[in-house]
Amino acid sequence: MKTNNNNLYALAIDVGTTSLKTAIISQDGTCAATHIREYELIKPKPDIVELNPEVYWNAAVEAIRSVLIKAQVPHMAITTIGVTSHGESLILLDSNGGPLRNTIVWLDNRATAEAEEIAANFDLETVYRITGQQEIAPAWPAAKILWLKNNEPEIFNKTAKFLMVEDFIIYKLTGNFATDCALNPSSLYFDIIKYDWWQEMLDFLNIPKHKLPKLQFSGECAGTVTGEAASITGVLPGTPVTTAPIDQVAAAVGAGNIEPGIVSENTGAALAICATVDKPIYDPKKRLGLYCHAEKGKYVFLPWVPTAGMVLRWFRDEFGEGNNYDAICKEAAKIPPGSDGLIMLPFLAGAVSPDFLPMARGVFWGITLSHKKAHFTRAVMESIAFLLKSNIDMLEDIGCTAQNILSLGGAARNKAWVQIKSDVCRKQFTIMESQEVTCSGTAMLALTGIGVFNNLQEASKAMVRTGQSFAPNPSLKTDYEDAYKRYLTAYEANVRLFN
Numbered sequence: 001m002k003t004n005n006n007n008l009y010a011l012a013i014d015v016g017t018t019s020l021k022t023a024i025i026s027q028d029g030t031c032a033a034t035h036i037r038e039y040e041l042i043k044p045k046p047d048i049v050e051l052n053p054e055v056y057w058n059a060a061v062e063a064i065r066s067v068l069i070k071a072q073v074p075h076m077a078i079t080t081i082g083v084t085s086h087g088e089s090l091i092l093l094d095s096n097g098g099p100l101r102n103t104i105v106w107l108d109n110r111a112t113a114e115a116e117e118i119a120a121n122f123d124l125e126t127v128y129r130i131t132g133q134q135e136i137a138p139a140w141p142a143a144k145i146l147w148l149k150n151n152e153p154e155i156f157n158k159t160a161k162f163l164m165v166e167d168f169i170i171y172k173l174t175g176n177f178a179t180d181c182a183l184n185p186s187s188l189y190f191d192i193i194k195y196d197w198w199q200e201m202l203d204f205l206n207i208p209k210h211k212l213p214k215l216q217f218s219g220e221c222a223g224t225v226t227g228e229a230a231s232i233t234g235v236l237p238g239t240p241v242t243t244a245p246i247d248q249v250a251a252a253v254g255a256g257n258i259e260p261g262i263v264s265e266n267t268g269a270a271l272a273i274c275a276t277v278d279k280p281i282y283d284p285k286k287r288l289g290l291y292c293h294a295e296k297g298k299y300v301f302l303p304w305v306p307t308a309g310m311v312l313r314w315f316r317d318e319f320g321e322g323n324n325y326d327a328i329c330k331e332a333a334k335i336p337p338g339s340d341g342l343i344m345l346p347f348l349a350g351a352v353s354p355d356f357l358p359m360a361r362g363v364f365w366g367i368t369l370s371h372k373k374a375h376f377t378r379a380v381m382e383s384i385a386f387l388l389k390s391n392i393d394m395l396e397d398i399g400c401t402a403q404n405i406l407s408l409g410g411a412a413r414n415k416a417w418v419q420i421k422s423d424v425c426r427k428q429f430t431i432m433e434s435q436e437v438t439c440s441g442t443a444m445l446a447l448t449g450i451g452v453f454n455n456l457q458e459a460s461k462a463m464v465r466t467g468q469s470f471a472p473n474p475s476l477k478t479d480y481e482d483a484y485k486r487y488l489t490a491y492e493a494n495v496r497l498f499n
Contacts, residue, residue, distance in 0.1 A: 008079045008452055009071075010443035011064065011235065014247060015056055015085035015165045017041070017105065017269070022063040023439035024071040024078065027452055029463030031436050033070035037063045042102065047109040050102035053091045056165055057172045064233040075236050081173065081225065082446030084244035084438060085166035087186050090144045095160040097171065101152070104144045107306075109358075111143035114150065118143060118188070121204060128282065132185045132192045132290030132299075135356045142188035145205050160211060166243070167213045173233075173241050174223030177213035182245030182292040184215075192292050192299070193280060216243050218294035219449030219456075242446040245294045247438050248272040248302060253294050254441030255406045255432055256464040258456055260298075263395065263402035265388055265421075266437075267411035271308035273391050275301040275400040283398050287354055294445055295456055301400060303353035303391045308384050309411050311346045311362070315380050319373065325414065332378035333416050337423065337476050338483035339375045341366045343490045344383035347498075354394045360498040365490040381417050385424035386487040392425055404428045404469070408437050415468070422470040424480050433465035440464070 007026040014021045019038040025031050037059040042050040068075070088106035093099060104110075115138040128134050137143070141162070148156045163171065164187075167179045184190035189201040195217075197209055216222060221240045230237035244250050248266060252274035257264045260278045265271065277299050280290060291300045312325070320328050347360035364379065392405070405427050407418050412431045422429040434440065444459040453459040 007077065008447070009073050009077050010446040011067070011078050011081045012439035012442040012446070013060060013064070013081065013083045013169060014250070014438045014442065015060070015083070015169060016247065017086050017107070020056065020059040020063050021439060022060075022067040023436050023443070024067055024073055025436070025440055025443035025463075027447055027462060029434070029440065029465055031434055031440070032073055033067050034436060034439070035063045035066040035070060041105060041107070047112075049105040049108040051105055053099040053103050053168055056103075056168060060169055060172070061233055064235060068234050075234075078235065078239065079452065080446040080450045081235065081239055081241045082219075082244050082442035083166050083169050083173075083241065084247050084250040084442045085164065085169070085183070087164065087183055087246040088139050088141055089165050090141045091163045091165065091168045092148070092155065092159045093161040093163060094158055100155050100158055103165070106139050108144070109138045111138040111147040114138065114146035115140070115143040117146060118204070122201070124286070127188070128286055130191050130193070130198055131188050132280075133188060134283070134286040134289050135352075136188065137358075140186055140188040142201060142205060145207065149206065161213065162207065162211055163213060170222045170241055170243065173225050173229045175226050176223035178216050178222035178243060179213040180218055180243035180245055181215055182218050182249055182294055183243070185291045186246075186289070192290065195292075195296070217296050218243060218245050219445035221449060240450050242449040244442040244445050246291065248274060248304070249291060249294055249300055250441040250445070251408055251438040252276070252300065252441065253444060253456070254437035254439070254464070255408055256460045256466075257406060258293075258295060258298075258460055261402060262406065263392070263400065264406035264408055266408040267308045267384060268409040269308065269310040270304055270306050271384060271387060272302060272304040273388070273395070275395050275402070277301065277400065281398065287394055288398070294441070301395060303394065305347070305352055305387060306350060307346055307348040308387070309409065311348055311384065312377075312380050314348065315377060319376070328374075328377045329381070329414060329416055331374040332381060335374050335378040337479040339379040339382060340371065341368070341486070342371050342375050342379045343483070343486050344376075344379040345487075345491055345494060346380065346383040346387060354390050355495070357495065357498045360494075363490065363494055366486070381420055382424065382483065383487070384411075385421045386484055388421055389425045389484060392427070402427070404430055406466075407431050408435070410435070415470070419470050419473075422472045423476045424484065426472045426477065428469055428471050430469040431467045433467040
């Protein structure tokens with residue numbers, strides 16, 4: 001791509017669960033190039049999900065080199081590198097900085113007994129007030145560390161550093177151990193009010209603070225690219241490397257969700273909703289997790305469900321007979337709203353929000369002889385909209401209201417799906433001009449951190465561009481009210497079975 005050589009650029013790295021993306025983004029918000037490198041998780045048996053840490057680094061090296069070639073940007077114009085990642089995946093390093101074992105990925109649920117052990121020793125109200133996490137789950141790194149202590153004591157004792165994936169990439173680039181405050185709330189050992197490690201939990205886990213990376217705020221410089229890292233990635237030595245929040249919050253930043261009253265939804269493989277608030281607000285019913293925003297002093301409600309876009313992918317792969325998304329969604333568009341009474345519950349890997357139901361499973365309800373394959377496709381798409389509405393209603397229940405929802409993620413490219421969400425939720429939905437919002441948010445923070453912008457508001461004004469808006473169709477109000485009632489009926493009837 002031909003680029004403006006007068007611009008300054010950030011190289012953003014987004015380490016996802018099954019792929020790593022790099023993007024080179026200019027100070028005016030233009031994306032010069034992207035590159036994606038996929039990898040396969042190791043799943044030897046139920047509840048075990050791992051990955052060699054070096055796979056992340058090798059993917060980063062390839063993706064950095066490739067995006068530099070694609071972008072045709074002078075290397076001197078790349079003024080900073082920002083790194084974000086998914087949360088909760090745990091990496092253990094020895095005293096020489098080498099991995100001691102495979103990464104325990106966030107999807108791993110081996111630490112169920114350890115989560116129960118933590119719950120037996122810590123009052124949930126205390127945990128919620130300090131960490132923002134409304135549940136004590138086996139996915140959280142604290143439970144994983146306790147599992148290691150109980151089951152792999154030799155590795156536990158040899159561990160010199162406990163890191164998240166973002167921290168590991170920063171270490172490989174700079175040689176420094178640093179992490180972002182807004183990456184760590186779901187570790188269950190970070191205090192979201194004090195912006196510090198929670199000493200009581202560390203004592204319980206028997207981890208001294210020096211075994212954790214240095215805490216920094218989003219966009220702060222964690223170090224500069226070493227000569228060794230420069231020689232294998234192609235970036236210039238001495239380039240500043242900055243931290244970023246957990247990927248979902250980075251995406252919210254990239255969409256301009258930086259002020260109270262703004263709500264964004266991100267339908268990728270999972271569904272995540274971000275509602276910005278200007279102070280810590282706790283849900284009396286403990287339905288909503290509270291995370292740190294990229295801006296110090298602000299917070300984010302982050303309800304999420306592990307399966308959303310991947311439900312449609314599963315349906316396409318298993319029942320689409322080789323058709324692509326466009327083909328199956330085109331047929332679904334011919335089906336009337338409400339799918340002629342067919343309802344789906346999209347919990348193919350459990351539910352986290354609006355209710356924590358790890359044993360929830362997917363359900364099709366109301367099947368008749370008149371239902372065709374296209375009915376099932378539309379029911380899948382509507383199920384995510386119903387799930388989204390239930391979470392938006394929950395946010396409004398504690399005072400987080402928004403008439404316009406920023407729609408992000410791969411599903412935002414499907415305009416029919418965005419329109420269904422608007423019709424179900426009875427709100428305007430706005431997509432972004434570019435869907436590279438996670439990398440854009442990471443780049444905004446990195447450029448602000450090195451002084452290209454004075455603050456995040458200035459960066460947002462320069463770099464964020466919204467696209468098309470979708471308004472709810474008044475004529476479908478009753479149809480979708482009735483369909484949503486059927487969805488809630490099916491959901492409530494199945495809760496007993498899930499439990």
